[in-house]
Amino acid sequence: MKLTIKTLYGFEGILAEEIKELGGEKIEKITRGIKCEGNPEFLYRANLALRTALKILVPIHSFKAKNEKELYEKMMEFDWSIFLDVDQTFAIDNVVFSELFKHSKFVALKAKDAIVDQYRNKYRRRPSINTDNPDVLFNLHCANDQFTISMDSSGAPLNQRGYREDGHRAPMNEVLAAGMIKLSNWDKGKPLVDPMCGSGTILIEAAMIAMNMAPNINRRDFGFRSWPEFSPVLWSRVKNEEQSKMRKPSMDLTGLDIDPNAVGMARKSLGKIGLRREVRIREMDFRDFKPLSEDGIIITNPPYGERIGEDDINAFYTSMGDAFKQNFAGYDAWVISSNKAAMKKIGLNYSDRHALFNGPLECDYCHYELYDGSR
Ligand SMILES: C[S@@+](CC[C@H](N)C(=O)[O-])C[C@H]1O[C@@H](n2cnc3c(N)ncnc32)[C@H](O)[C@@H]1O
Secondary structure: OEEEEEOOOOOHHHHHHHHHHHOOEEEEEEOOEEEEEOOHHHHHHHHHHOOOOOEEEEEEEEEEOOOHHHHHHHHHHOOHHHOOOOOOEEEEEEEEEOOOOOOHHHHHHHHHHHHHHHHHHHHOOOOEEOOOOOOEEEEEEEEOOEEEEEEEOOOOOOOOOOOOOOOOOOOOOHHHHHHHHHHOOOOOOOOEEEOOOOOOHHHHHHHHHHOOOOOOOOOOOOHHHHOOOOOHHHHHHHHHHHHHOOOOOOOOEEEEEOOHHHHHHHHHHHHHOOOOOOEEEEEOOHHHOOOOOOOEEEEEOOOOOOOOOHHHHHHHHHHHHHHHHHHOOOEEEEEEEOOHHHHHOOOOOOOEEEEEEEOOEEEEEEEEEOOOOOO
16 A cells, blocks of 8 residues: 655654554655555555554545646546545545645635535535544645645644643644654663743653653544544554553653643643653752753753743743753753744853754754853
8 A cells, every 4th residue: 555644844854764663565755754555464564663653644535627627528538436425524634835736725616616516426425524533535736737635534633642631831842852763863761851841741742752752642532533444453453462562661851831720731641641650849949950960851842932022032942042051061062943043042062963843833853962161
């Protein structure tokens, strides 16, 4: 089976490695994704266990169309009843990059009309639309005149692991957090501190990595479970196998946040996923914190300064650099921020840098080696 596995910009390499480890074949990098091949067992396992995948798509129909009439005709030529029962609900996600088709919603509407009309003509009945929780989620990708329709085997995006507590102002995408940890090459035996942990996403993803816990092991819903060929026996075997890979090693994970609401949220999320004891969360200003260990890693996502003035955010980043130098000598620090001017005020030279996106914000993810005095 051919698959397209989507990720965030900058994570193509680490996703390719994850796929290789899980047994995917014919791996090919594309922008924000990987094309590969795998059997149904791989598909189930990949949905459970890939940390940097957002969606796993199975392409079913490709064609060229230059206008809406052609799009409708090409959609009508395909037999949709193989993939969608008339009694099931469906929705179409769309991604359109085209000079020929400027309105992505209209493209999705035309595609939907063609599917519905085919059922009306054949059966005098039609499947209903359900955009919130469809039985079958199709994905329409259009690049100029080239269309690919896929079955979305994941359904809701795979970053929705189910542990998130609502309410933090700037929660981080779970896939972004997992990818940042992977890019840092964190040695799982070493202490990890997120000094501005917010709702705790980086720490939760780190704990799951340390425990070899498949990130979606607690999630119930996946798109493929409503497919006609879904095998409950195979699914339960794959799930049991992933569960049996879990370990409880000793780990040293610390989160700090100055905001009591954030601290409460981080603790609740950890509790939801059964990791409350594995991660220490403290309510405090990180500038007053001194780690016990002389060696470890900081991975953090500080405020970017949307809510405070330029001088204040610059001063905050300067104090962050000072606190890192004074209190964390011997550590490696990885900081993500969209505020490139403020990043310069940290006052440290980075030894590695990755361009990433936090939602729509283009960010730098920088590695600083912290040491006493000067080298
Ligand atoms: C962008 S948010 C982090 C979001 C987090 N990565 C998540 O997934 O929810 C930045 C966090 O830094 C915290 N913060 C700001 N100043 C701080 C300080 N001096 N000490 C500790 N935490 C601080 C804020 O309360 C906020 O929760």
